[in-house]
Amino acid sequence: MTIPSGRTGTSRLLGYVVDTTRPDGRVSVTMTVTEEHTNRHGNLHGGLIATVLDTAMGATVSNIRGEGGKVLFSTVTLTTNFLAPMPLGTITALGRVTGGGHKTVFAEGEARAADGTLIATATGVFKRATG
Amino acid sequence: MTIPSGRTGTSRLLGYVVDTTRPDGRVSVTMTVTEEHTNRHGNLHGGLIATVLDTAMGATVSNIRGEGGKVLFSTVTLTTNFLAPMPLGTITALGRVTGGGHKTVFAEGEARAADGTLIATATGVFKRATG
């Protein structure tokens, strides 16, 4: 199943699409970058790069450690490294679980342009939502 | 001077306002959080918290180390710690330069809700744009 971009306020506003259909459970987030997403350099704003990475990583954690996405996790901390500027085009972020347990899960992510250029990497810690 | 929210694509899309009028040179970014900015928990998306922090920090660096904002800096790395969920309302991020030199500058930031609750802190490294 592909979660439609209308699923959350942010996904509608930014226009990204979340894909949870990968056989390995990892979740990807794809966004078409337009002038609406640019910073003062004319490239994709770093905060929005962090947003697609955070979304892909959190959804991956929820998918793999949260009973197939039923249990949500919230982000505790996120570190994003900006390796290359992202011009207009399509960016795809992909999450991966690296470790942790039931309540606290570690994940990493990478975001690439359509030509494969590595735009950013991230690591983060996610906490199981209670109640 | 307050940079109007229309200054960049991202500031228009998200609706945040950048204020560079503080006497100490630190730059703040204020955003009214609506349902358009929410994550699956119904709170402000962590990536958008990172976005206002990144913007406030980068603009502070540019303001203080970049000839009053004439020279832009790009974000090399950004670490955001999410201390409390941010519900609908007004969030304000404020940057501060902590060190570094001419080309590489270190900054930190904090984002607070209107009632003063500390929502998130961040640290980052910024690099002077060349050419």
Added chain:
Amino acid sequence: MTIPSGRTGTSRLLGYVVDTTRPDGRVSVTMTVTEEHTNRHGNLHGGLIATVLDTAMGATVSNIRGEGGKVLFSTVTLTTNFLAPMPLGTITALGRVTGGGHKTVFAEGEARAADGTLIATATGVFKRATG
């Protein structure tokens, strides 16, 4: 009370001293930097800067949130920013709790040379040890 440097294997090996006597509950760690602590640049190894910061931050969290140091916390993640090289001399790291709850606590720290130069800053997440 000042915890003697012999308290843990690492504190003995590196020779740092942990001071938990501050009225505000924040814990400082002081180390005399000798040639034993140097990297290939002849300055204090960045990993050892991270070590005194991690120690000060974790002990601060344990002191303030762990019943006066009775409950230990372990480090979940630590980000260290290296603002200036630290030559031979005395370095002091100081921790501060920034937020969080009972089990997960956020902290920051800064490390300064004897002349006040800010050598490094850090942020981290700490988890209450169970059992």
Added chain:
Amino acid sequence: MTIPSGRTGTSRLLGYVVDTTRPDGRVSVTMTVTEEHTNRHGNLHGGLIATVLDTAMGATVSNIRGEGGKVLFSTVTLTTNFLAPMPLGTITALGRVTGGGHKTVFAEGEARAADGTLIATATGVFKRATG
């Protein structure tokens, strides 16, 4: 060539060995963990985990981007995620270059116990030493 543990003050003090002989240019750092390296939990101190990761990553950057190790790089920022406690035994950290250019290089690293358990991951930014 294996750089002997006596190469720097820190490598002598901690007793780690740096191996630069891998055909892919990545550098590993191996340390036998004894009670001298323990924290208050009786496990390897997190700061020392950061130290072997920082060393492996910085040496990898220097090896691959610094003319085979002739040019040194210094650490600008380092984020370490602590996935599992490391008891007494042998830990090995391995670096990898992920991107960047001539002066600023991005790297990641992972540290594993002898049985393959992933103990910690790290990302960092490294800057070419000048002069």
